[in-house]
Amino acid sequence: MKILVPVKRVVDYNVKIRVKADGTGVELANIKMSMNPFDEIAVEEALRLKEAGKATEVIAVSIGPVKTDETIRTALAMGADRGIWVKTEEAGIEPLAVAKILKAIVAEEAPGLVILGKQAIDDDCNQTGQMLAALLGWAQATFASKVALGDGTVEVTREIDGGLQTLSLDLPAVLTTDLRLNEPRYASLPNIMKAKKKPITERGAAEWGVDLTPRLQVLATTEPTGRTAGIKVSSAAELVGHLKTAGVL
Amino acid sequence: MAATLLLAEHDDASLNPVTARALTAALALGAPVHVLVVGAGCAAAAEAAAKLDGVAEVLVADAPSYAHRLAEPVSALLVALAGDYGAVIAPSTAFGKSVLPRFAALIDVMQVSDVIAVISPDTFDRPIYAGNAIQRVRATDATKVLSIRTASFAPAGEGGAAPIRAVALAETAAPARFLGEEVAHSARPELTAARAIVSGGRAVGSAENFHALIEPLADSLSAAVGASRAAVDAGYAPNDWQVGQTGKVVAPELYVAVGISGAIQHLAGMKDSKVIVAINKDEDAPIFQVADYGLVGDLFQIVPELTAEIAKAKA
Numbered sequence: 001m002k003i004l005v006p007v008k009r010v011v012d013y014n015v016k017i018r019v020k021a022d023g024t025g026v027e028l029a030n031i032k033m034s035m036n037p038f039d040e041i042a043v044e045e046a047l048r049l050k051e052a053g054k055a056t057e058v059i060a061v062s063i064g065p066v067k068t069d070e071t072i073r074t075a076l077a078m079g080a081d082r083g084i085w086v087k088t089e090e091a092g093i094e095p096l097a098v099a100k101i102l103k104a105i106v107a108e109e110a111p112g113l114v115i116l117g118k119q120a121i122d123d124d125c126n127q128t129g130q131m132l133a134a135l136l137g138w139a140q141a142t143f144a145s146k147v148a149l150g151d152g153t154v155e156v157t158r159e160i161d162g163g164l165q166t167l168s169l170d171l172p173a174v175l176t177t178d179l180r181l182n183e184p185r186y187a188s189l190p191n192i193m194k195a196k197k198k199p200i201t202e203r204g205a206a207e208w209g210v211d212l213t214p215r216l217q218v219l220a221t222t223e224p225t226g227r228t229a230g231i232k233v234s235s236a237a238e239l240v241g242h243l244k245t246a247g248v249l
Numbered sequence: 250m251a252a253t254l255l256l257a258e259h260d261d262a263s264l265n266p267v268t269a270r271a272l273t274a275a276l277a278l279g280a281p282v283h284v285l286v287v288g289a290g291c292a293a294a295a296e297a298a299a300k301l302d303g304v305a306e307v308l309v310a311d312a313p314s315y316a317h318r319l320a321e322p323v324s325a326l327l328v329a330l331a332g333d334y335g336a337v338i339a340p341s342t343a344f345g346k347s348v349l350p351r352f353a354a355l356i357d358v359m360q361v362s363d364v365i366a367v368i369s370p371d372t373f374d375r376p377i378y379a380g381n382a383i384q385r386v387r388a389t390d391a392t393k394v395l396s397i398r399t400a401s402f403a404p405a406g407e408g409g410a411a412p413i414r415a416v417a418l419a420e421t422a423a424p425a426r427f428l429g430e431e432v433a434h435s436a437r438p439e440l441t442a443a444r445a446i447v448s449g450g451r452a453v454g455s456a457e458n459f460h461a462l463i464e465p466l467a468d469s470l471s472a473a474v475g476a477s478r479a480a481v482d483a484g485y486a487p488n489d490w491q492v493g494q495t496g497k498v499v500a501p502e503l504y505v506a507v508g509i510s511g512a513i514q515h516l517a518g519m520k521d522s523k524v525i526v527a528i529n530k531d532e533d534a535p536i537f538q539v540a541d542y543g544l545v546g547d548l549f550q551i552v553p554e555l556t557a558e559i560a561k562a563k564a
């Protein structure tokens with residue numbers, strides 16, 4: 001069984017982003033980019049399934065402009081077998097269009113599982129996996145914190161608002177990862193070297209006739225209304241006094 | 250103007266308070282609002298929804314196939330109903346997040362996730378980059394599909410008496426089956442509904458310390474208990490207590506952060522709280538940049554003192 005893992009190139013989670021003064025977006029020039037943290041978890045899960053003999057091949061796919069192949073290369077260095085780069089003019093392709101491209105790739109590759117991150121930490125949309133499952137007519141399990149692959153089915157424990165829920169899905173299926181699914185590995189130096197020789201196929205969205213025109217027009221991007229630091233108090237008693245005055249006790 | 254359909258968050262027996270908040274966002278679109286209650290044995294939740302102020306009608310889809318509200322059957326039901334509506338919206342809960350994009354793709358609509366403000370019926374504000382930027386977007390699809398960050402909207406009041414109507418059930422394949430659930434039942438208020446929250450971080454050190462220190466402080470304030478990701482990952486607190494970019498987003502009257510450094514991912518979940526208190530031994534901890542009141546010191550000393558002072562003040 002093949003596993004397809006969509007990985008997104010995003011601003012590294014440690015970077016404090018800056019909003020452009022003219023409201024046209026966030027500053028992306030010369031900023032450290034990384035694989036979306038949830039997608040590292042997705043790659044890790046796929047690799048573990050392969051290492052357990054339950055999957056035969058792990059394919060990393062990413063949709064984005066120049067340098068997106070670096071992110072695919074990271075997945076290959078972790079251990080994925082090959083990559084697919086759907087090259088676009090611009091970054092920030094919307095989840096619906098990404099899901100349509102992924103559906104076309106699924107039709108070609110016929111994976112038994114697609115494992116995505118639950119959310120990209122740049123657009124924070126939390127949509128792509130659910131949309132892909134819809135377009136394929138497959139079962140979905142979002143926010144996975146445990147995955148047990150059976151014969152023709154997969155048992156998934158999900159993080160829900162009040163606790164945990166376990167589902168059994170028919171395969172093929174779409175999963176999205178939550179933070180506690182696993183601890184992703186670091187790529188070792190030999191594996192980074194090996195990854196340089198692994199194949200990355202370049203494709204274009206037009207091949208499948210997917211329209212990338214955004215459905216959401218971004219009118220402005222602004223700083224959130226900030227909070228200013230308040231005061232330091234020196235004792236619990238003093239704090240309680242302030243809380244009383246503030247009317248929150 | 251075509252009506253708005255609001256997907257209710259509930260557990261069959263009762264309506265989750267986030268529904269009343271999402272209703273405020275739904276009403277801001279300016280069209281009549283119908284609330285859809287989907288479940289198995291969900292009459293009580295439907296009756297509660299009918300009491301919310303401003304609801305024009307409650308639709309109920311009550312059948313065993315909707316037990317646990319799995320994404321596959323619920324999104325199919327939404328597709329069957331969507332034709333009559335100009336907008337379909339849901340609170341950004343685990344349920345809403347799972348179902349709504351699946352439905353949106355089925356009707357070829359790009360969803361607007363985590364709406365924090367309704368500017369006009371087609372224009373919305375939403376946070377990106379863990380809330381470090383706010384995007385204003387115009388949704389060009391004919392049907393608007395919106396998930397609502399409920400912490401940003403006040404709850405609608407009660408006092409309504411909307412009619413309740415059963416809707417035809419949608420047929421779907423069932424490629425997913427419910428096996429089980431571990432849901433904690435606590436006497437404390439729920440995080441997303443609480444007026445006050447006390448959250449503990451890595452520095453709390455153990456699950457025992459959460460019981461011994463954080464919970465009594467929370468009880469003194471009738472507060473819910475939250476946690477940072479570090480505390481959850483370390484096993485000090487259950488996953489559904491996590492506040493932040495990837496946990497719950499809250500905006501209570503009072504948020505007390507104990508031994509939490511204030512990483513952007515944590516701030517993303519609580520920085521809209523009305524009053525923020527931080528207790529941290531590092532005076533340069535980033536949490537102090539958003540705190541109204543900061544106490545620099547050892548939480549193991551300060552928290553019991555604070556619990557006692559609050560008890561005294563309330564006596």
Ligand SMILES: Cc1cc2nc3c(=O)[nH]c(=O)nc-3n(C[C@H](O)[C@H](O)[C@H](O)COP(=O)(O)OP(=O)(O)OC[C@H]3O[C@@H](n4cnc5c(N)ncnc54)[C@H](O)[C@@H]3O)c2cc1C
Nearest residue numbers: 450451452477478479493494495496508509510515530548
């Ligand atoms: C993709 C992604 C998503 C994430 N999502 C979330 C999220 O949703 N929520 C979240 O919280 N985090 C999230 N994180 C993690 C986040 O980056 C931080 O690692 C985490 O919030 C740190 O938790 P903490 O503040 O408890 O721990 P630490 O950063 O270790 O801070 C502990 C603090 O306790 C103080 N301290 C130590 N001892 C004492 C004492 N005795 N008394 C008082 N103070 C003391 C220290 O000075 C320090 O400031 C995410 C990370 C990633 C990569």
Ligand SMILES: Nc1ncnc2c1ncn2[C@@H]1O[C@H](COP(=O)(O)O)[C@@H](O)[C@H]1O
Nearest residue numbers: 006007063116117119120125126127128
């Ligand atoms: N451009 C992209 N290329 C590859 N995968 C993507 C892309 N956009 C989104 N994804 C996948 O979809 C997940 C959820 O993204 P989102 O719906 O944007 O929050 C990510 O964690 C990725 O696994």
